[in-house]
Amino acid sequence: MTAMSTRGFARLASGAAGTNFGYLDEQTKRMIRRAILKAVAIPGYQVPFASREMPMPYGWGTGGVQVTAAVLGPADVLKVIDQGSDDTTNAVSIRQFFARTSGIATTTSTAAASVIQTRHRIPEHRLKEGQVLVYQVPIPEPLRFLEPRETETRRMHALSEYGLMHVKLYEDIARHGHIATTYAYPVQVAGRYVMDPSPTPKFDNPKMDDCPALQLFGAGRERRIYAVPPYTRVRSLEFEDHPFTVQRFDRPCALCGAADTYLDEVVTDDRGGRIFVCSDTDHCEERRAAGHRGEAA
Amino acid sequence: MTPLLSARGLTKLYPGGRGCREVSLELDAGEVLAVVGESGSGKSTLLSLLATELAADAGRIDYRLRDGTVRDLLVLGEAERRLLLRTDWGFIRQDATQGLRMAVSAGGNVGERLMAVGARHYGNIREAARDWLERVEIAPARMDDSPRGFSGGMRQRLQIARNLVTQPRLVLMDEPTSGLDVSVQARLLDLIRGLVAELGLAVVIVTHDLAVARLLSHRILVMKDGRVIESGLTDQVLDDPAAPYTQLLVSSVLAA
Numbered sequence A: 001m002t003a004m005s006t007r008g009f010a011r012l013a014s015g016a017a018g019t020n021f022g023y024l025d026e027q028t029k030r031m032i033r034r035a036i037l038k039a040v041a042i043p044g045y046q047v048p049f050a051s052r053e054m055p056m057p058y059g060w061g062t063g064g065v066q067v068t069a070a071v072l073g074p075a076d077v078l079k080v081i082d083q084g085s086d087d088t089t090n091a092v093s094i095r096q097f098f099a100r101t102s103g104i105a106t107t108t109s110t111a112a113a114s115v116i117q118t119r120h121r122i123p124e125h126r127l128k129e130g131q132v133l134v135y136q137v138p139i140p141e142p143l144r145f146l147e148p149r150e151t152e153t154r155r156m157h158a159l160s161e162y163g164l165m166h167v168k169l170y171e172d173i174a175r176h177g178h179i180a181t182t183y184a185y186p187v188q189v190a191g192r193y194v195m196d197p198s199p200t201p202k203f204d205n206p207k208m209d210d211c212p213a214l215q216l217f218g219a220g221r222e223r224r225i226y227a228v229p230p231y232t233r234v235r236s237l238e239f240e241d242h243p244f245t246v247q248r249f250d251r252p253c254a255l256c257g258a259a260d261t262y263l264d265e266v267v268t269d270d271r272g273g274r275i276f277v278c279s280d281t282d283h284c285e286e287r288r289a290a291g292h293r294g295e296a297a
Numbered sequence B: 001m002t003p004l005l006s007a008r009g010l011t012k013l014y015p016g017g018r019g020c021r022e023v024s025l026e027l028d029a030g031e032v033l034a035v036v037g038e039s040g041s042g043k044s045t046l047l048s049l050l051a052t053e054l055a056a057d058a059g060r061i062d063y064r065l066r067d068g069t070v071r072d073l074l075v076l077g078e079a080e081r082r083l084l085l086r087t088d089w090g091f092i093r094q095d096a097t098q099g100l101r102m103a104v105s106a107g108g109n110v111g112e113r114l115m116a117v118g119a120r121h122y123g124n125i126r127e128a129a130r131d132w133l134e135r136v137e138i139a140p141a142r143m144d145d146s147p148r149g150f151s152g153g154m155r156q157r158l159q160i161a162r163n164l165v166t167q168p169r170l171v172l173m174d175e176p177t178s179g180l181d182v183s184v185q186a187r188l189l190d191l192i193r194g195l196v197a198e199l200g201l202a203v204v205i206v207t208h209d210l211a212v213a214r215l216l217s218h219r220i221l222v223m224k225d226g227r228v229i230e231s232g233l234t235d236q237v238l239d240d241p242a243a244p245y246t247q248l249l250v251s252s253v254l255a256a
């Protein structure tokens, strides 16, 4: 590991933040950092932590907020995205929350951010060493779909009994003719733990693999933290005769012309007009600023 | 030859003192052992102990692995034990909803064990599932249906397919035919008898129905109050019971 990439960890060990910096008290942050360190040491393993009440509903990503609060230092620059966008109510509220409680700088630029909290997307811009991507996770347990008993799912993780994940994929193919899971598509981390990447589209799964940034996952209601350290192998589960594939879009972004990004459908008028545009708004704007144009721009 | 399965002094007492006391039994490859006795005599407890689903207070369970080595299941590592149980063993439960994944299609139920041991080719898994469904007389057209829509008899046959797909050597059955209509029972017993003979399965079958014991088993254990009170060849025990309790059991069947 290079010196740069250890930066993400240094912030965990040193307790860079001042008193009550980022809403949580120092003791709580130390507790969360210990959980994060353990999660980093056992990639993909769900570490229990004593989740705190946060001044926002669970659906707003209190797990992610607590992880972010625990890793933020005064020199950090925070970006918050929701479905790829920096300006949804959720993203704006969380960004303002941290600006207010810690006074840190915020940004919408992926490249300029040191910590990025996300719900449902990984930025298109390749992440770099030293950056931390914090995911808001609603349901951390990938096996729950078929095995509701937690004692049993824990044992399955402990013993690497992951056949059940493939039963889920089998059911998909039997029902739809192909693997129809497009969100929260299960991955195996470092050849060991199977992990739910949270409700990101499977389009983003390849970005998790060998990623230079530290990826942290926080589930508030379920009180779990898990992690993918930089440059870790992350493999999407698949069958030999039904390999993992990402979504393809049959047209480029209507605004910036990008042909390699995840697109959202946007209604443009009340007569049913609609265009497909980058879900990562910052990426789209950067491309347009650099002169790229799509057919609707 | 050492037996396939040998249990010694298996004991499990519930609070209140009931359960299973110092039960010993042996089973050879391809042999069918029936466990009979009145309700509450400890039959299901014994089966759960053998399946290591219930922790024994005392005793040991020696099992001869495919490579010929004999291991005590109660001291085997958990990973190895669980792998053994879902490859070399089967467990057919009275309540099919406990033995099946009701949220998964029939084909997925059969394929699960294959995927659990690393099968990763969808087409092959499906082929094996189809083959096994046919062997238990479930139409391939039903393979993508949920067992929720299956009759009681079909559910039991699906349990059988799901368990046999990994070609186990030992199958535990707890009242596999009870609660079914008589004609459905007869058909299921026929199927079980055929598969047991064809595959050379060793079976421990718990039943309160002596007719089932007579039809399927080579040997029989009679339980009362958690203990084995009589054992021997099925025909001998049923035709000429030694213990007064067994005489009572047999005569009540004859009377019925």
Ligand SMILES: Nc1ncnc2c1ncn2[C@@H]1O[C@H](COP(=O)(O)OP(=O)(O)OP(=O)(O)O)[C@@H](O)[C@H]1O
Pocket (backbone or CB within 6 Å): B014, B015, B016, B018, B019, B037, B038, B039, B040, B041, B042, B043, B044, B045, B046, B208
């Ligand atoms: N978890 C438990 N706690 C306390 N007592 C139990 C428990 N499970 C079973 N028992 C008691 O232990 C005895 C043996 O139960 P078991 O289920 O093994 O009997 P069985 O022979 O299978 O009966 P049946 O023919 O009704 O299925 C019964 O008296 C039962 O009430």
Ligand SMILES: [Mg+2]
Pocket (backbone or CB within 6 Å): B043, B044, B045
């Ligand atoms: Mg019973």
Ligand SMILES: [Zn+2]
Pocket (backbone or CB within 6 Å): A253, A254, A255, A256, A257, A258, A277, A278, A283, A284, A285, A287
């Ligand atoms: Zn765009």
